Amino acid sequence: MNLAEKEKMERKLQIYEYILDQINEGIHVIDENGVSIIYNEKMSEIEAMKKETVLGKNLLDVFTFTEEQESTLLRALHQGEMTKNVKQTYFNAKGKQITTINNTFPIQEQGQAIAALELANDITRMEHMLRENFLKDKDTRYVFESIIGESAAIREVIEMGRRAARTSSSVLIVGETGTGKELFAQSIHNDSSRSSGPFISQNCAALPEHLIEGLLFGTKRGAFTGAIERPGLFEQARGGTLLLDEINSMSPPLQAKLLRALQEKKIRRIGDTKDMEIDVRIIATMNEDPIDAIAGDRLRKDLYYRLGVVTLFIPPLRERKPDIERLAFHFIQKYNRLFDMNVESIDPDVLDSFREYGWPGNVRELEHAIEGTMNFIADETEIGMQHLPHHIRRKLLHLSKVEAEDIPVCDASPLPVEAKAKETDTSFDHVPHDLKSRMAAFEKKYIRQVIEKNNNNVSRAARELGISRQSLQYRMRKYGMGFTLDS
16 A cells, blocks of 8 residues: 555545544444444543543453443354344443443454444433423323223223313312322313313422412512512412312311312412402312321311312222233333333233232332333343342232232122121220221221111212212222122
8 A cells, every 4th residue: 555545544534533423323343352443422422431541442441341231242242143222231430320222233254253333322311301301291291091091990980080070179089109199180180171271289298387388378578587479379270270289288277278268269378468369170189088087187077078079089009900911011111212122011920910919009109110120121022020120029929919918808798697796796806906996997897787788789878878989989998898889
């Protein structure tokens, strides 16, 4: 090669290097010895490493990979394996964790590997952007069609929610943690005539009383040191819906002020002397039985009657097991999009374990289990037991049977004579001596008597007890008592 040809070749290499540095994708090439020979600007940016620190050095001298997941570049080089859209987490020479989505290709000559190429995207930044878009306008993105499930338990509540959306009456949504209470609240708002108005949510347990009062009702300048003229949530939600989450955590005095606002449809800012009219629908949620909350002085009875014009009881996941598989695949699709993965199925044994497990955290726990699982998957397309997070795997393998035994089983068959005798035993010798246990035992016995008196007709029994039909069904499930649907 003469001098002119050499200069031409060097100029061409400079052009290639410039082009590689303009590509918005990380490019890393190692030779047959695992030494880095090409490393562009984008890859340098993703891995937070200078080019001169990487080029000319063995890959394993610069980067550290976990035992569970070896380098996809080295797999391509040594095993001739091509991989696409594989999530990889490793550490640079400074100990910084790097997470990328890689496409890796072996480069061969006459059947022999002479190099390996990796194209990488920074998943940390991708995830952030995807989440921003995915959660955009989160406050009002749920509708009834968003609720996953075909079980009778969830379809009944959805139908009741749709009916409630037709009016502006207050709604109380009761359900365990993670059952989707806010999803129902947003669906009611979006299905109502107020859907074009604001939807504002406030967790009543998140702030101390002196702050949440000002937040709800607003403040007038000079009301206290540092007070400014500020509208409260009642004013901000004008023409729309105000969701008060965990209403039972609000103090009794504040509950009394809320009751006044609901009854008179007027509020007064802190420090003001004038009332102002409000136009807002109130939806409240709580994660315990309202009757228990009233008995424990966590909920005013008069506020309950005002809020509970319509009361929806969201069933826990253990009572809608036919929906577990659909929910699991829904979350798989969600995290496939977020993580740019391609998981397609779940091992049947894992699905069986999902159905046996009690899910105390309900749908939220199932979603977190799927998200955690997706973080442990490399390039597989099926979720196996080995992919589940350790704490979930331990629960499924060792606690599922215990959980299943703890769940009351509804049995509509008549009680045996011996069992009836035990039910009517007023001594409660078999019940622990604390007040809560004794009250629960008495409530169960009395409900059983009223239901039998009404020939197992839940609606008539509920009327005699002075509670709603759904509230009675909630207690029957709570105590493992069977019922038949009214004709």
